[in-house]
Structure formats: structure tokens, C-alpha cells
Amino acid sequence: MRLSNSLIIGTAAIICTALISFTISDTVQQVQQQQRTVVVKGLAEREVAADTAIWPLPIVHAANDPTEIYRNLANDMAAIKAFLRENGFSDAEMTVSAPAVFDKAAARYSDYDERKDFRYSGQQTLTVYTEKVEMVRTVRQQLSQLGQQGVALGGSEYEHAVEYHFNGLNSIKPSMIEESAANARAVALRFAEHSDSQLGKIARAQQGQFSISDRDSNTPHLKIVRVVSTVAYQLVD
Template identity: 50%
Template sequence: MKQHPFAAGLIAISIVVGLWLLAMALPDAVREYRSFDRTVTVKGLAEQEVEANIVIWPIRFSVAGNEQQAVYQALQNNADKIRAFLLLNGVDEESLTLAPPAMQDRHAQTYGRDRPPFRFSAQQTLTVYSTNVAKVRSAMGQLLELGKQGITLEDSSYRTDYLFTGLNEIKPEMVEQATQNARKVAEKFAADSNSQLGKIKTASQGQFSISSRDKNSPHIKKVRVVSTVVYYLAD
């Protein structure tokens, strides 16, 4: 069927006008698209100091002598004295665990003039596992009393562990703080670049870390988390 010349001209004019409108709108669309592509990535730090709520304190003591049975008996006597000392200082009986003793025959390991004066040496460890950190630390400060009773103790301070298990209770607050700190950094960047801060594009929470505040205060823990947030920027 043959198309009317007027209709064909009208279609051509409509196409031209449509292309012209598209060309006029295209730069704005491109600018708007690019504005969504402008982002800034920032990190927000949150730190908090907390008290450890669990202490694991191994008390290692030793005895030496030439009679095996006498050494075992002396070891048992020392264990009883240490247990009584801890109970007197407010440590619960349920917190105490006594490991089996370890005995060495020194003469079986050496020969001739190098033999030590005492043949047998025995060690044993009484471990305190307690949630009453303050009481245990107080008892630590009284260890001199055990020395006065003739008990030979090994230095176990470097093997004492302090734990914090309340991370879930403080997680939400710390994540919120880290996110707020990240936003402050992003707002400063946007102001310095003559931009406006937009919505969050992506956000990720870093791993929480727990460490001693310093070597002299292992019972005080520093909890730390870093959040990474990506914001859109607009003119």
C-alpha cells in the first residue's frame, strides 16, 4: 500500500525531533550517572578498655631430695599449703585444679662428679581458673607468705592468662562508634573537595581484636575494631 507523502513527512519530522530531544537530555543523564559513580572510602576506628573477666594462674612448685617417698610427701604438703593459702585469700575451691606430679631421677641422667646433690626432683602445678579476677590478683600480691613457709615457687607470672569474654555485649556500641567516626572522616573529605556526602554504598565491619593494654597491666584489655565505609559523593 502506498504511503501518503504528508504522513511520511510527519514521521520524518517526529524522528528528527526525537533525536534532538535525546541529544539534549543525554549530557544531563551522563552527568547524573557519573555522579553516582563518585565515591569515597573511609575507615572508622573504635577502641575501648575493659577489665578481664577470667584469670588462669598456674602456680608451679618444686621439691628436691634423695628419698623418693619423702619428695612425694613434701610435694603433697606444699600443695596443701598452697591450697589453704588461696582459700584464705578468698579464692574458691571450685577454681583450683591440681595436676599430677612430675618426678625426675637426676642421677640417672648424669654421671661421675657432675651429679647434683639431690637425686630426685619433682614439680607440680596447681592452676587457678577464676572469674573473680580481683581476688586472684590480690592473692598474687601475697605470694611472699608461701616463700616464708619454705615453698619453692617458679615464676609463673609470664604464663598467667587474662581473658575477656564479654565481646558480644559491647559489639553493637563499638560498631556504631566506628561507623560514626568513619562518617566524620567522609564529611571532612567531602567539605575539602567541595562535594556533598551522599548515601552509603557499601560498609564492612573489620575483625575485633583484644590485646593487653600494656605489659604491666595484662588484666586490662584493649578492644579494637575498624569499619570500612564507602560513601557516594555529589556536587
């Protein structure tokens, strides 16, 4: 009887050990299978036209009488507004900053010389904020008309350059994300083919940040929108 019990216990132990070994082996194989992944990146890129323009038009005057500066600024500003209205811009698209007049003689570290320098300088800026991007590009070529009226625009080209923006990102986001994911999958399929494997499920995925940049320095009104998706796929035999 004791021998029979020992035999039963021994047999059960052997079976349990075999089952545990099989389970561990199967688990290890599954883990190894899951660890076989390929990480790929998919790029989506679009060229789009800017839909908003911010156009600053600064004016600067100098004189020894501050009232003369205020008067000249007001006259120039009226001429600029008239010019813009004639070319299709509305008052709602124009914003005028307050005039700023600077007294050089009152400045603490000024090198003002009353024998050769104007004591006062003043500046004011009219900014056009509009969705009429092509109109801005066209009208900018006609600024000489203001010069013929005696209006001299101040500031450097860099400081007062037109800013072009694209605000329609949300309308193209879904299709670009889909495109970047499809491009990533195409790369993964080629990798799997070359490694004699099959492409499995997605292990993990990460969508990159959207970026918007000028297409080139000569056409800032044209933008390049980019996004890169990073996807990890499982590889199966």
C-alpha cells in the same frame, strides 16, 4: 505519498536517535555520579578491665627417692590450697595437674651425674581460674607467706605469668560498632565540605575485626578493645 512516508520514517529515526542519545547521556551521568565516592575509616576504642584471671602456681622438687618427691609435692599442694582458701578462693576455682616425676638416669641423652645430681625431679601445678581479678592481684603480693612455710614455687615468671582475659565483648559490640560508624561519617562529612559536595548514601561498608590487647606491659589486667569500620559514601553536587 512515497515522499510523505520517507519524511515520517526520517523524522522517527531522528527522534529515536535523540531519545537514545539522551538515555545514554543520562546513564553515563548517573554512573559517573555513583563513581564519585569517598572511602573513610572510623575507629572506636574502649579501655576495659579484665574479667577473668588464670593463675598457675607450679611447684618443683628434686630428690634421689621418688617417694620423697611425691610426698613433698603433696605437702606443698596442701599448703597452697590452704593459703588460697584463707584468702577467699574456693576449691571450684582450683585445678590441680597430675604430678610428673622424671628419672634423669633413664633419659637417653641425659648428662646425669650421680655424684652431684639428684636422680629424680618432679613437678605439679595448681591453676586458679577465677573472675576475682582484683583478688588475684592482691593475693599474689602475699606469696611470701608460702615461702615462709617452706613452699618454693617453680617456673619462670614468663612461663607461669597470670593471664588476664576480657570475655564481655558481646556486651559492648553494638555500641562500639555504632561509634565507629559515626566517626567514619564525621570524617566523610568533613571531606565532602572541603570538596564542595554533599554526602550521599552509603555505597558499601565493611566492619573490621575486634581486637583486644593489653593497655601496656605493666598493667595486663587492663585491656584496650578496638574496631575499625570502613565506609564508602557517595558524593553528590
